[in-house]
Amino acid sequence: MSRGLNKVMIIGRLGRDPEMRYTPSGRPVTTFSVATSRSWNTSDGERRTETEWFNVVAWGSLAEICKQYLTKNRLIYVEGRLQSRHWEDTDGNKHYSTEIVANEMIMLDEKRETNNEAPEEEIIEEDEYPF
Numbered sequence: 447m448s449r450g451l452n453k454v455m456i457i458g459r460l461g462r463d464p465e466m467r468y469t470p471s472g473r474p475v476t477t478f479s480v481a482t483s484r485s486w487n488t489s490d491g492e493r494r495t496e497t498e499w500f501n502v503v504a505w506g507s508l509a510e511i512c513k514q515y516l517t518k519n520r521l522i523y524v525e526g527r528l529q530s531r532h533w534e535d536t537d538g539n540k541h542y543s544t545e546i547v548a549n550e551m552i553m554l555d556e557k558r559e560t561n562n563e564a565p566e567e568e569i570i571e572e573d574e575y576p577f
Contacts, residue, residue, distance in 0.1 A: 452527040454546050456500060457554065458482035460520050466513040476509035478502050478516065480524060480546075501545040502526070512551060521555040524548050 461479040468474055480502055485495045502524055504512045516522065526548040534540050 453525070454528055455523070455525045456480060456482050456546070457521070457523050458500070460516055460518050460522065461499065463518050464513050464516050466509060474506060474509040474513075476504045476512045477545075478512065480522065500524075501543065502548050503529075503545050504548040504551065508548060508551060512548075515553065516551075520553065523550075523552040523554055525550040 458480040461481050464476045464478040466474055466476040478501075480500045481497050482500065483495055483497045485493060487493055524546060526546045528544060529547045530542065530544045532540060532542045
């Protein structure tokens with residue numbers, strides 16, 4: 447029997463502060479956007495940069511931690527799975543969205559410390575999925 451794999455890993459900077467809300471059952475969900483960039487030189491020697499934006503969704507305790515610790519421009523690692531959704535608005539227009547459902551998040555930039563201690567790597571994992 448064949449198995450599929452849906453796994454995404456990105457490193458980038460937050461484009462905005464996370465937004466948290468609660469489902470009707472009381473489960474926390476936090477959304478935020480992450481920008482990843484890549485650079486290359488063209489055959490003419492011109493330097494080019496391309497930025498890709500990803501919408502990220504975190505659930506449960508990971509959602510609460512993301513809301514508490516993440517801010518715009520923070521460098522993070524996010525691991526999770528891709529999820530596509532589609533819906534129709536009241537005017538009958540179809541909308542599509544692909545997002546990363548996070549199950550792990552690591553803050554990569556330094557903490558803003560008041561003393562000279564070296565910052566520790568912070569690893570946050572969420573074992574349960576919302577479905």
